[in-house]
Amino acid sequence: MPDRKKLEEQVEILRGQLEQDPPLPEExxxxxxxxxxxxxVQLELEPATQSPSISDDVSxxxxxxxxxxxxxxxxxxxxxxxxxxxGI
Known part of the structure; x- marks a missing residue:
């Protein structure tokens, strides 16, 4: 569960950066x-049902x-x- 909490924290950091950084192109x-x-969506799922494609999207x-x-x-x-x- 600590990894899940870390992911939640990183997502919140990303949200903050989206608001703070110089304006991004709309796309x-x-x-x-x-x-x-x-x-x-992924955070709501159990680890066994999470899609590995999200890792590709992040990369x-x-x-x-x-x-x-x-x-x-x-x-x-x-x-x-x-x-x-x-393990995702």
């Missing part, structure tokens, strides 16, 4: 908001944000670690 903002919505998002928004990319990488620790 990227919507992509991050959609990813956050996926996390919220892709981290790559896309790496150059222009390294702080957001770092948070996404932390989320990947949390997901991995949860």
């Amino acid at each position: 990227k903002r919507e992509a991050l908001e959609a990813l956050i919505a996926k996390f919220e 892709q998002a981290a790559i896309e944000f790496d150059a222009e928004h390294p702080v957001i990319s770092g948070t996404l990488r932390n989320i990947m670690i949390s997901l991995g620790n949860m």
